[in-house]
Amino acid sequence: MTTLPRMNPSNIAFIGGGNMAGALIGGLLKSGRAPASILVVEPFAAQRERLQREFGLAPLAEAGPALASAGIVVWAVKPQLFRDAAAPCAAHVGGALQLSVMAGVRSDAIARASGSQRVVRAMPNTPALIGRGVAGLYARDAVTPDERGAVEALLAPTGRTVWVEREADLDAVTALSGSGPAYVFYVLEAMMKAGVEMGLPEAQARALALATFDGATALAEASPLPPAELRAQVTSKGGTTYAAITSMEADGVGPAVVRAIARARERARELGDEFGG
Numbered sequence: 001m002t003t004l005p006r007m008n009p010s011n012i013a014f015i016g017g018g019n020m021a022g023a024l025i026g027g028l029l030k031s032g033r034a035p036a037s038i039l040v041v042e043p044f045a046a047q048r049e050r051l052q053r054e055f056g057l058a059p060l061a062e063a064g065p066a067l068a069s070a071g072i073v074v075w076a077v078k079p080q081l082f083r084d085a086a087a088p089c090a091a092h093v094g095g096a097l098q099l100s101v102m103a104g105v106r107s108d109a110i111a112r113a114s115g116s117q118r119v120v121r122a123m124p125n126t127p128a129l130i131g132r133g134v135a136g137l138y139a140r141d142a143v144t145p146d147e148r149g150a151v152e153a154l155l156a157p158t159g160r161t162v163w164v165e166r167e168a169d170l171d172a173v174t175a176l177s178g179s180g181p182a183y184v185f186y187v188l189e190a191m192m193k194a195g196v197e198m199g200l201p202e203a204q205a206r207a208l209a210l211a212t213f214d215g216a217t218a219l220a221e222a223s224p225l226p227p228a229e230l231r232a233q234v235t236s237k238g239g240t241t242y243a244a245i246t247s248m249e250a251d252g253v254g255p256a257v258v259r260a261i262a263r264a265r266e267r268a269r270e271l272g273d274e275f276g277g
């Protein structure tokens with residue numbers, strides 16, 4: 001078991017040590033944070049071993065008094081498991097700033113379950129693992145400017161942050177950038193498949209598709225032009241891009257993406273409704 005001082009505001013406790021916690025912990029360690037200042041509660045033995053192997057942490061199998069040493073408690077379990085995970089933690093975490101990365105679970109529900117009104121909700125995404133993530137943030141009124149700063153500092157190694165004023169907007173952030181890497185990977189998979197089906201070696205198809213994403217997003221960021229105009233610049237009259245985009249439009253790809261993201265937001269709202277608040 002990790003031995004932590006009784007209360008050290010710079011200690012951080014993670015409830016749940018899965019993918020998202022791993023991405024955040026990886027960023028924290030890369031930025032120079034000491035492993036001993038990070039506590040993790042993770043019931044799954046294989047996951048604990050991974051955290052030990054990859055990060056040199058000593059995760060706990062269940063909640064205990066050591067949690068009271070944390071100045072920030074990060075909620076990183078699946079929303080459906082939040083209530084079960086919170087029950088044994090509540091006695092130990094009420095004095096801490098609560099930072100939740102759970103999709104949908106509203107700050108009222110977190111305040112009730114943790115006994116702390118000082119709740120920040122963050123919606124990060126998995127590129128956090130390599131310091132290229134983006135996280136939407138929302139703070140309840142009880143959170144001080146210094147505490148907002150502490151959350152920004154905690155997330156800084158994982159990429160960018162954007163504060164939203166209305167908690168409901170986090171559902172849109174979840175749908176757009178939280179789930180967003182999966183949409184990019186989906187298109188990437190399809191582009192690579194197309195390359196292979198046209199006879200390119202898989203490694204070449206992968207390299208070409210990845211470099212295209214990288215270059216196109218960097219160009220979109222650097223250019224004052226909107227994406228529609230950048231697309232027009234690629235599209236020679238009667239040429240190959242025109243043929244491809246016409247095919248995509250006939251298949252309704254654009255509206256399908258918009259509908260899919262709206263569906264993700266609806267799911268974030270449903271998750272919130274399940275937990276109340």
Ligand SMILES: NC(=O)C1=CN([C@@H]2O[C@H](COP(=O)(O)OP(=O)(O)OC[C@H]3O[C@@H](n4cnc5c(N)ncnc54)[C@H](OP(=O)(O)O)[C@@H]3O)[C@@H](O)[C@H]2O)C=CC1
Nearest residue numbers: 016017018019020041044076077078079085101102103124
């Ligand atoms: N993945 C992503 O891209 C993003 C995820 N999120 C949010 O992050 C949260 C975590 O998602 P993700 O990391 O993908 O999920 P994972 O399933 O990878 O991680 C959750 C971890 O919590 C553990 N756990 C389960 N019950 C408890 C408990 N009672 N106490 C402590 N730990 C417990 C799980 O263990 P076990 O495996 O044994 O169940 C699992 O290892 C979710 O709420 C999700 O909405 C937010 C933004 C992006």
Ligand SMILES: O=C(O)[C@@H]1CCC=N1
Nearest residue numbers: 102103174178179180
């Ligand atoms: O799929 C999910 O529910 C989580 C939230 C955003 C990304 N993954």
